[in-house]
Amino acid sequence: MFKYFIFLILNTSFSLSTFAKQFISQIYFLELLLCRKCGADVADSYYLFNKPSPGARKTDKQNMFGKQNVTIQTLVNPFGVKFEIVTIEKARCDNIGPPQGADSWFPGYAWRICACPHCGQQLGWTFESGKNENNSINSFHGLILNNVLGENFTDSLIMMPKVYKM
Incomplete structure (x- = not known):
């Protein structure tokens, strides 16, 4: 559901500024770093x-x-x-x-x-x-x-x- 919401935001031309779209896009693609031994x-x-x-x-x-x-x-x-x-x-x-x-x-x-x-x-x-x-x-x-x-x-x-x- 969250991914679908982000997709809609990034592909919609309603009043979101270019900066806001870039910010949301940047955060969406970031990831967590996990411990290689246990996955935490x-x-x-x-x-x-x-x-x-x-x-x-x-x-x-x-x-x-x-x-x-x-x-x-x-x-x-x-x-x-x-x-x-x-x-x-x-x-x-x-x-x-x-x-x-x-x-x-x-x-x-x-x-x-x-x-x-x-x-x-x-x-x-x-x-x-x-x-x-x-x-x-x-x-x-x-x-x-x-x-x-x-x-x-x-x-x-x-x-x-x-x-x-x-």
């Missing part, structure tokens, strides 16, 4: 944003999670382990441990492990601004791409039995 909703792609790390080994832009030009950064920890992450303003995760200022990929931010609140799988890290720092964003999350899935991708994995495809 952990974030909304609406909150993805570009927060560059000066320590990124590689930066790339891709269309994913219903958004265009999502920044993907390849980061390497002190043990040589590589992670591809996306940065997001809001995520549902349990922060584990006290904030750690050492070895942060984002200067001026301390990090804590961000875990799925449902199953405990590490999703990435929460980065929190220090008290004496003048950062424009107080906190954000770096989600590991290998540990999250887009809901549209998971929907594509579900096959309808042939008996229903008449």
Whole structure:
């Protein structure tokens, strides 16, 4: 029903401004990010944003999670382990441990492990601004791409039995 309603709004010329139609269209195509291990909703792609790390080994832009030009950064920890992450303003995760200022990929931010609140799988890290720092964003999350899935991708994995495809 909701999809039909959105279709009508986007294809009707009554008094909706072009801006309103673009806004509704943009929100309609966004998707939830899910924990790869248990499938719990952990974030909304609406909150993805570009927060560059000066320590990124590689930066790339891709269309994913219903958004265009999502920044993907390849980061390497002190043990040589590589992670591809996306940065997001809001995520549902349990922060584990006290904030750690050492070895942060984002200067001026301390990090804590961000875990799925449902199953405990590490999703990435929460980065929190220090008290004496003048950062424009107080906190954000770096989600590991290998540990999250887009809901549209998971929907594509579900096959309808042939008996229903008449």
